[in-house]
Amino acid sequence: MMSIVPRPGRTATGLLTLALVALLLLLDARQSIPINPHAAPSPVALGSGQAPAGAHCTQR
Amino acid sequence: MTAAARPPVRPIRSALSVFSLAVVVFTFALAGPRAALLMLIGLGFGLVLEGLRFGFTGPWRRMIQVRDGRGLLAQFMAIGLCALIAFPLLAASPDELYGAHAPVGIAMLGAAFVFGATMQIVLGCGSGVLVNAGSGNLMALLALLGFIAGSFLGTLHLEWWTGLGSLPVYTLQGSFGERAGLWVTLAGLTGLAALVVRLSTPGQRLPSPRLLLAASLVAALAILNLVVAGQSWGIVYGLGLWGAKAGQAAGMDVLANTFWLAPDHAERLQQSLLTDVTSLTNIGIIIGAFVAMRWRRDPGPQVPRGSAPGRLGILLSGVILGYSARIAFGCNVGAYFSGIATGSFHGWVWFAAAFAGSALALQARPRVLQWLSLSAAATPGGRVRT
Numbered sequence: 314m315m316s317i318v319p320r321p322g323r324t325a326t327g328l329l330t331l332a333l334v335a336l337l338l339l340l341d342a343r344q345s346i347p348i349n350p351h352a353a354p355s356p357v358a359l360g361s362g363q364a365p366a367g368a369h370c371t372q373r
Numbered sequence: 374m375t376a377a378a379r380p381p382v383r384p385i386r387s388a389l390s391v392f393s394l395a396v397v398v399f400t401f402a403l404a405g406p407r408a409a410l411l412m413l414i415g416l417g418f419g420l421v422l423e424g425l426r427f428g429f430t431g432p433w434r435r436m437i438q439v440r441d442g443r444g445l446l447a448q449f450m451a452i453g454l455c456a457l458i459a460f461p462l463l464a465a466s467p468d469e470l471y472g473a474h475a476p477v478g479i480a481m482l483g484a485a486f487v488f489g490a491t492m493q494i495v496l497g498c499g500s501g502v503l504v505n506a507g508s509g510n511l512m513a514l515l516a517l518l519g520f521i522a523g524s525f526l527g528t529l530h531l532e533w534w535t536g537l538g539s540l541p542v543y544t545l546q547g548s549f550g551e552r553a554g555l556w557v558t559l560a561g562l563t564g565l566a567a568l569v570v571r572l573s574t575p576g577q578r579l580p581s582p583r584l585l586l587a588a589s590l591v592a593a594l595a596i597l598n599l600v601v602a603g604q605s606w607g608i609v610y611g612l613g614l615w616g617a618k619a620g621q622a623a624g625m626d627v628l629a630n631t632f633w634l635a636p637d638h639a640e641r642l643q644q645s646l647l648t649d650v651t652s653l654t655n656i657g658i659i660i661g662a663f664v665a666m667r668w669r670r671d672p673g674p675q676v677p678r679g680s681a682p683g684r685l686g687i688l689l690s691g692v693i694l695g696y697s698a699r700i701a702f703g704c705n706v707g708a709y710f711s712g713i714a715t716g717s718f719h720g721w722v723w724f725a726a727a728f729a730g731s732a733l734a735l736q737a738r739p740r741v742l743q744w745l746s747l748s749a750a751a752t753p754g755g756r757v758r759t
Contacts, residue, residue, distance in 0.1 A: 323509025323672045327663040330506045330514055334656055337615055338646060340622045345645045353405025358469050358603030359462070365603025367650035368641050370610040370699065370707040371475035371717070373535060373632075 382670055389664045396660055404647040410601045411650060415657015417594045418606075422504045422658070423665035427587035429498045429705040433489075433731050442573035446566055447584040448710075453562045454592035455714035459599055460546065460555040463715060472715030473605035475702035477722045478539025484700035485708070485723040487693065489730030492705070494741055495690040497753035499608035499704030502691065503655055505753050507662030512676050512687050513753035519691020524609050525616025526692070527699025528632045534700045543718040554716050561721065562713070595714065602650040605711035609698045611651030616695075617642055676750055683747030701726075 321329065355361040393416060401409035421427060432444020463472050475481070492498045497505060497516050505513030545554035570578045580588070598606040617627045621642070627633050633642055646652040666672050679687070698704040701723060703712060709727065712720020734741075742749060 320675045320678050321511065323666060323675050325509070326511045326514060326675065327507060327509035327666060330509075330517070330659060331663060333514075334659060337618065341618050341646045344618070344621060346643050348404050348645050348648060350405060354407050356406035356410060357601050358407075359466055359600045361469060361603075363603075364468055365471055365650075366640075367602055367604050368610050368614075368637055369471070369473060369604050369607045369651065370613075370703040371473045371607070371712070371719075372610070372637065373531065373635075 382668075386668055389667055393660065393664055396657075400647060400653070404645065407601060408647055408653055411598070411653040412657045414594055414597050414601065415654035416661040416664070417597075417657075418500070418591070418654065419504060419507060419658040419661020419663075420665050421587055421590045421594065421661075422500060423508050423662040424668070425583055425587035425590070427584065427591060428501055428504075429709070430492045430496050430501055430731075433728060434493055434496070434735060436569065436573070437732050437735055439577075440572060440574040441577040442569035443577055443580045443584060445569050446578070447580040447588040449562045449566045449569075450580070450585070451588035451592045451595075452710055452714045453559055454589060455595045455710070456555060456558050456562075456716075458592075458596045459605075459715050460551065460558070462596075462599065464546070464551040469603055470599055471604045472544065472717060473607065473703065473707055473711035473720070474542050474544050474715065474717040475708070475712065475719045476535075476539040476542045477719045478535055479537045480534035481539065481701050481719065482722065482726050484534070484697040485726035486730035488697040488701055488704060489727030490734035491690050491693045491697065491730075492727075493731045493734040494738055495687055495694070495753050496749075497691075497694070499612075499694075499698060499706050500658065502694070502753055503608065503658045504662040507659035508666035509663070509672065510676055510753055512679060512684070515684060515687045516691035516694070516753040519688040519693075520695035520698075521612045521616045521619070523692035523695025523697075524613035524699045525620060525695070527696040528613050528617065528638075529630050531699060532631050545716040545718065547716075548718070558713065558716060595711065598654065599715075602654075604650060605707070605715050606654065607651045607703065607707035607711060608655060609651075609695070609704050609707055611646075611649060611653075611655040612695060613699055614641055614646070614649060614652060618646065677748055679748070680746035683742075683745040686741075686745040686747065687753065
């Protein structure tokens with residue numbers, strides 16, 4: 314039987330994905346420590362003299 | 374749609390350019406220059422992967438099923454180009470730059486096999502799910518939600534799985550020396566490329582200029598990612614973190630888990646997502662893919678909706694993809710691409726296990742899709758990348 318519910322187009326679905334990302338960032342902003350702009354790392358890790366502070370899927 | 378009926382593209386493209394610029398400026402204002410650069414790199418990945426239709430799952434499938442090796446050769450080329458720059462950089466700045474190095478283990482092997490099998494069932498991998506969801510594929514959005522949940526669930530059980538047994542972390546640099554490690558990597562990739570050329574059908578052995586351009590751009594962006602972030606391109610950690618953040622927002626005590634209690638992970642959980650490297654590039658990929666899709670005169674049709682069991686199957690497949698990628702220490706990006714390009718032995722083992730899983734799953738795929746009452750077109754990779 315054919316569905317009578319219209320499918321959202323690609324633009325609408327893409328916008329929905331972006332909206333979900335925005336919602337995630339809003340939720341995150343409510344529960345995370347506010348970003349301290351004065352503690353931002355140097356623009357580029359190479360040559361900064363600092364160890365990378367990020368996390369990666371290869372980490373345990 | 375006739376040319377006269379089509380909406381004009383110039384205003385849309387102008388709006389997309391302004392939107393992309395606004396995202397980067399917004400990130401800069403909130404989180405500083407490194408975050409803005411990483412968002413820009415993620416946007417670049419999204420534009421290249423969607424705009425030039427460069428992917429991972431489709432080329433593996435075409436190599437296995439129709440002996441078309443062009444996409445796989447482009448992948449090897451991208452990894453090799455990245456390794457050429459990454460090895461000397463890692464050797465020169467070992468305190469500032471980290472490779473994607475992980476241990477080989479029993480669970481890691483099994484999980485890579487499961488990931489490879491599942492990515493062929495749904496035609497979606499780590500980067501593919503992000504790109505397809507951003508470019509408006511409804512089924513990929515379902516798979517992405519499952520992927521987020523799965524990679525978070527994987528973090529909760531990672532310690533148990535790795536406790537089944539794993540080797541120390543081996544790198545080719547550590548085993549053969551800095552320079553010889555690079556040569557071994559390039560020789561390995563060349564050997565694989567020669568095997569692919571030999572097995573491919575005549576006429577399907579030379580990547581198109583589009584694929585060669587895409588491979589070069591992906592390699593360049595991966596190097597930029599390493600230089601700016603200090604670590605290799607990855608996908609899964611960010612998605613697991615998104616799941617952890619969602620769990621926390623729902624009242625779950627995520628920090629009670631051993632994985633998230635570790636200082637590095639606890640810090641990521643407490644800090645903003647706009648300070649997390651893989652989250653920034655993941656968000657950039659989604660936005661970049663959306664921009665590339667809307668940039669076209671005709672974005673193309675939506676994939677078929679699929680049956681209810683089919684949609685549930687896609688969601689669960691996303692969970693399996695995320696879970697297995699977390700247990701395998703990465704997906705096609707963090708383990709296969711970045712692992713091999715930075716000398717991790719586990720990257721090679723991941724590729725072998727995942728490729729074997731893919732080959733097996735492709736035989737079962739028609740039956741699985743039939744069982745789910747799902748057409749091949751109604752999958753996250755229904756519009757297959759070449």
